[in-house]
Amino acid sequence: MAARVPELLGERAFRRYWTGQTVSLFGDQVTFLAVPLAAVLVLHVDAAEMGWLSMAGLLPALLFSLTAGAWVDRRGRRRQVMIAADLGRAALMASLPLAYALGHLSLPQMYAVVFLVGTLSVVFDVCNAALFVSLVEPEEYVQGSTLVNGSRAFSFVAGPSVGGLLVQVLAAPLALFVDALSYVCSAGLLARIAPVEPPPAAPRKGHFSAGLRFIARSRAMRALVAGAATVNFFNFVFHALMVLYAVDQLGLSAGTLGVVLGAGAVGGLLGAFVTGRVVRRIGIGPTVLLGFVGFPAPLVLVPLAGGPRLLVLAALFGAEFLSGVGLMLLDIGSGSFQAALVPDALRSRVSGAFRMVNYGVRPLGALAGGLLGSTLGLRPTLWVATVGGVLGALWLLPSPIPRMRALPEKAEDPEADAGLPTAAAA
Missing domain, CATH: 1.20.1250.20 (MFS general substrate transporter like domains)
Structure with a gap:
């Protein structure tokens, strides 16, 4: 033990x-x-x-x-x-x-x-x-x-x-x-x-925006931020309507819906358990890319759900469970990547900049979900949300991330070099 x-x-x-x-x-x-x-x-x-x-x-x-x-x-x-x-x-x-x-x-x-x-x-x-x-x-x-x-x-x-x-x-x-x-x-x-x-950090000109500048100069961080913002925007479009769709169009009761949503948490537990093994098997970069696909892609089963009730429930359970696994691959992989790359003196500023973009798009996604749902309808909007979320992975393809097996070396602190951008190669 x-x-x-x-x-x-x-x-x-x-x-x-x-x-x-x-x-x-x-x-x-x-x-x-x-x-x-x-x-x-x-x-x-x-x-x-x-x-x-x-x-x-x-x-x-x-x-x-x-x-x-x-x-x-x-x-x-x-x-x-x-x-x-x-x-x-x-x-x-x-x-x-x-x-x-x-x-x-x-x-x-x-x-x-x-x-x-x-x-x-x-x-x-x-x-x-x-x-x-x-x-x-x-x-x-x-x-x-x-x-x-x-x-x-x-x-x-x-x-x-x-x-x-x-x-x-x-x-x-x-x-x-x-x-x-x-x-x-x-x-x-x-x-x-x-x-x-x-x-x-020593006070110097540009202290406030240093986190944003570091992200802008690093190819890897630019890709992570853009990908995460895309996934989160469309994920909140999805979740703004998912409950309404499940209850009104699929006929699920509140209790059944709660059990379905709980499948995502169980998938998250499994994802946390296996992510370390996945990283060791395929490398940190491919794991991050797999998470960017594996988190939103299973949710296409929700607008696909139809037919007998048992088939509908299987589709919803599968969507939530597999999405939970993908979320852990994404969060653990990208979190470890950032921990290795970001200079110590910039950590809180980079984290703040990342959160501002990542969390800032969430209410916008929820608002867009409501507007699209009232114009296109619930099922078409869920298709837009699920397909759009998968597109977040495209931001990573031109970056070095998919080809990185090991965690990156810590980038040099640009503030320690008179403000020169030294992390662009990341």
Whole structure:
């Protein structure tokens, strides 16, 4: 049994970091269900108000990712910033069940809490990229990314189920205490590690936009950002309509749909388990390319679904399960690639720039899905979404990524060379 435990979990600092991530991700999945249920069951929101609540959570990634990355790289002390972000999120999330218990829960408070928690999550995440490489050696990037993404996949499986049970037992707002406690747990575990972090970046002209410039000068990073933005845009076109299509046109019940969507989380668990082996077999670059195809391509089974009910269910299960496997290949492969390539002094800024583009297209995709669905119809729009998502892989073909077997060497820091672009060959 000891031989089967990943080596990284034998290292105390990484084990504490990973445990904190796992607990926090689990709490987030409880919140993902409990916040909208609280809005519906307690505040009786309508469709428009629910849309604004969703937008409040998505907007900070678009507004603050670039700024947060620049601020974090200049300040340094990323672990302390992450602890502060965790404690801030815990306090904000705990304010909702407290207000409910006192009879003062309101929709404006929910808007504010969701927006501020989203903002602190942006700060936490841009710090996380730099802290990860402070704890993990380059030859262990794939294993470390696999463990973190495996926890994320497991949280997708177990979190909503536990969240539903807590909502049923405690009421939706009170279930949010679980997420508040998960943030406190994450902060406590981060406080018990002391990795050697990259030093703060020296102030210089162009500090704010350095992450964007690095991406623009690196052929590999340009391809990853463009591919990820394309996949995410069309994926959110798809998910804006998938539930409506499954219920109205395929006749699925809410319970059946929940089980179908859970197949994606199970596929994610399998994908996290096999990605390391796939990388060793075909190389990091082909794995990333396989993920860019394997994540969106199985979803074509959804608009293809038809005929007997058993065949429809098989198509939907297959789509979600195989897409979950592809997502892990994509996330683990591209995350490990970026961890190896990006210079330490630029990590938070590059992460912020990547998040701004990657997350910024998501609400645009959801909006486009609604508009196309109302004009073209649900099934034609799902065809557009699934085929369009696969096209994201085309961005990678002219880049060096598909031909790379091993992780790339770390690019030189252009700021250390008087601002000259030294990463263009990546």
